[in-house]
Structures are given as structure tokens and as C-alpha cells.
Amino acid sequence: MAKRCAITGKGVQSGNNVSHANNKTRRRFLPNLQEVSFMSETLGRAIRLRISTNAIRTIEHNGGIDSFLINAKADKFDTKVARLKKLIIKHQAEAAK
Template sequence: MFPTHPIFSTLPAALAQPFKRAALGLFHGKSIQHGNNVPHSLKKTRRTWLPNVHTKTFESPLLARRVQVKVTARALRTIHKHGGLDQYLLNTSPSLLGDEGMRLRLLVRERLDAQNALEARRAQRAAEVSAKEAAAREAVEKRAKRIKEDKTRRRTSEVEGGLVKGLFAPSG
């Protein structure tokens, strides 16, 4: 289940996780801590503290699906703070994401880039259509102006030529 995709070879070395289980979820930099229990007898015993990990399902609007992932309580709070899984993945530094986080981040980025390209194409088409419509409107206005000028020219030539005077002149 560990990622072997070639794109992961280009990731920075700072993504090295302190323990393998952190590679399978969003641990937000949390790792196993080691220390001692010290009772009243002062006899130290070694122990470990594991991160507070839960399996959660998040809605991803960009991926248009639900994503089930193991998260620590700290990562969960940060996801809520950022306003969702997509924003968390895009805005969090790679050193805190781990392998699974970077895999999800790449998926979200690819989808976001595809959406941006689609919106750019739509905007370009809309601009082309509006330019064509503007040219068509301009041609119609030009034709209407030409027709109006022709009518005005004909009327003035008829008045000057005496046609209107002869037809509508008072008889008598």
C-alpha cells in the first residue's frame, strides 16, 4: 500500500515519515513518542505514546467523491480550520502531509488544474461568441443606418426635384 508512483520520486526528502503507519494517513506531523512511567517507587519503565488516530470519511467537492482516510485529532482540527479536505491538502506544507496526503494532494491539484483549464476554455469561447455577436450587431446597425440615409437622400432629392411639390401642391 506504500506509494511507488514515479511522481513520488520527485518529492522532497523532507517527507520522510518517522514511522511507517504515518505514511498511510494524514497525521499532520504527529508521531510516536517515547518516555518513561515514573511511579512513587521511582522505578522507571519505558513506554510509548501513540498518536490519536481515527478513520474518517471526508467529502471532496473537487474529486467529486468521498475519501476515507486515517487522521489524527490534530489533523482533523486543521482540516476543519481550513474549511475541508481539499483546502487542507492544497494549503498544508508537504512536510506535514506525508505520503497519503501528497497522493491526495496530487489528485486534487490535477482535478483543480483540469477545472481551471475548462473554465478558461469556456471563457475564451464566450469571448469569441460575444465578439461574433458584437460584429453581427454592428453589421445590422450599419445596414439600418445605410437604409435610413438612403431614405433621407431619396426624400431630399424628391423635394428638390419637385415631385412632392407637384403631387401635394394645392390645386387651383
Template sequence: MGSRCQLTGRKPGFGNNVSHSQRKTPRRWAANVQTRRYWLASQRRWVRLALSVKGMRTVDRIGVEAAVARLRAQGEKV
């Protein structure tokens, strides 16, 4: 599984480490994606989502039912 948020779509950023001598080496900034379980009351089961912290805040704000509905509208399998 790549580090990609299912809800917000956040993924790693890419760039360069730049040393004092201006030598550039590739690097990547990983998204803060964590796996969380949420209770889906309508289906009486747990769903496991890979979310960034911003995605977790979104779930807290709109609710897990609306978040799962949004994921299904995007074509994600939940």
C-alpha cells in the first residue's frame, strides 16, 4: 500500500535535499497516512481506512457515514 490518503488524496511530495555546496540529491516527503478503524453503524461493521490527519479531521467533522459515502462516490471499495 502506498502512502496515499483515501479521502483527501494526499500523497508524497518529491524534491531535493540541497547541501551547503548546492549538491542536490532526490528525496520525498511522505504523507502522514495512518490506518484507522471506524464503526459503520448502518452496516453494523468496522471499516478500515488509510487516512491522513487532515482526512481524520474531515471524518470527525462530517461523520463516518458521509465520509464512506464520499469514498464510494469516488469509486473506492470500502
């Protein structure tokens, strides 16, 4: 499974461990990914995503997964999340009729 956030696109970064003697060895900085479920009010079901803790905070700040996806640009989204955004917009349009 890829170590990349489905919402923000955050991934693995590389750098160095630096010892007291200034020796450098390569290391990886992994993103803090969590498997979370969000309840979609529009779809009426839970949505499971593997996202960073930063993305969880952003979604909660924006009032839930539905309102976040509607207002966000889909340039960094995973294909699954982009499909989900289209589905939510479609369901909201049908409910407005």
C-alpha cells in the first residue's frame, strides 16, 4: 500500500540522520497516515480513507467530508477521492430537484 495521503498528497520524504560526529546516514520521513471512516450525510454511508492526521483536522474544520470535498479543488486528490467528490455532487444535485 502506498505511503501517500489520499487528500493532501503528502508522501515519504528523505533526509539524513546526523550524529554528534556529523556523520550522515540516509533515512526516510514517513507521513502520519491513519485509516479513518467518515460518515457522509449526502450518501448516507461511511467512507473509509487512508489519510494524514493533517487532512483529518482539515476535514473536521470544514464541517465533514461532504462539505470539504465540495469546496476543495481536486488537483492533489487520489482517484478514489475524486470519484467520491463527483458522486457527492451528483447526489446533492438529485436531492435539490
